[in-house]
Amino acid sequence: MSSQLLESTINILQNEFLKSIYETALMIGISFSLSLVFGLALGFVLYLTSGKTFFEKTISLNKTVSAFINIIRSIPFIILVVFSLPLTFILVGTKIGPIAASVPLSIAAIVFFARLVESALKEVDAGVIEAAIATGASHSLIIRNVLLVEAAPAIVRGITITFINLIGCSAMAGMVGGGGIGNLAIQYGYYRYETGVMIFTIVVLVVIVQLAQLTGDRIARLLTH
């Protein structure tokens, strides 16, 4: 790489990188937090309504929610972005920028994480739940002190996967006007042949993903006994 090219790379990064990182952080920050709250809740709804253990006669609610999630999950993310534009406009008053991109990102992340939470809960030993029911505990106590505690390691692994998945999706959202470092890589690295920018963003993304995975694994291990 000649010094001229290097200079151009540094130039672009100086002008664009901080802004891109900020945009990515915004997109992921919003959609990640929303997915944690609503995905967790939706995952519990899916689990608690699925059998007779907790609520009876909720199987139709379960089937409806489940079908709805499947529909969203079967739409490729890039199509979901386009598809949700009207909703995005209603919710945030604009169709471009990182906040607008957060809408489809959140939708995708919520349903994705909800399924991971559901499967984490299904892994909890039925005998442990039964023993908790036999003590006379209320549903809410069982949810907080048994289900959450026993499923915690798997839920944390689900959070890690969701986060990493969001990084990938945010790059795609960036292409259609969300901005962010994924967008930086595509705009400069791909369309303008700035290989240096491309490599730099890839390195940054790899580091973020690695850190996320390491942290997630570590927390999951701390919660497992």
Place this chain on the structure above:
Amino acid sequence: MIRFENLSVKFRNTDTEYTAVDKVNLTINKGEFFGIVGASGAGKSTLVRTVNLLQKPTSGNVYINGENIVNYSGQKLRNLRLNIGMIFQHFNLISNATVYDNIAFALKASKTPAKEIHKRVPELLELVGLADKAELFPPSLSGGQKQRVAIARALANNPQILLCDEATSALDPDNTKEVIQTLRNIKNHYPITILFITHQMEVAKSLFDRIAVMEKGRLVEVAPSYTLFATPQSEAAKALISSDYKKAVPKKVLEQEKDLYMITYKEEGAFDPVISDVSRKFLNTDLSIIEGNIEYVQDKPIGRLLISLRTRDEKDKESVISYLHRKTFISRLDAE
């Protein structure tokens, strides 16, 4: 205390119906250590699970302290469950919570104030001999210790009833002894009614006041432990007892001998004369002792001999057996 009235539980699959518990009538008295035995699949678990409605009966009633509980739900059912502890074959502890938190869970279920919980958990740990294990997590405990934690959890709210579903079946003999000792100790100090189901006759022998024998969903025999072990009436009870007994004899011996009989002495001490009488009175009979033991049920001895008979002809054999019949309980043992 607990009364089952015409209780049936049926499981429905798409097109088949399976009757796991079939019109059971049984009364368990207050303060009793009551056992239900039977081969695996007999319906024992399904039956006890109706006591705290983990299993809803298909028909019939379950009375606890005179009240029919089969239609309980919501808060009423939860209150009932606070009064019924239960322990399980596989302990079912919260594995990511400490021993302390596992026991505290039951106290939270009864909305015990935090201060009270702090006081009560160490007492319960003391009761089951695990005072130093409060901060450990279940996976680091032995099977016997896990079951004792489960016992502490089950007793946290001072229940009147304790249900035990194969509570020692996953344990080795040492751990089994440990758990049995703990239960006995509790029984001696608290006026609790225990309903314990097991397929292990060893355990039944050492624990129960009365025993019910279950087979294919039905109760086929109910008797005080000693009576049941000394003089089982039903085929199911005889099979359970003789299979337990046969374990002591090498299979090869059982296969070689054709005419094997198990003699149970009616009274302690009346042992020797019977055998020597036979040799004196029936000169054409060879009676050999294969195995013998004395076991204690409810601290009373039951003497048993496994004998093989060789006689000249069937007629001789019949008279020997009818002689033995008068003096002892005798039943033919089939090797299989």
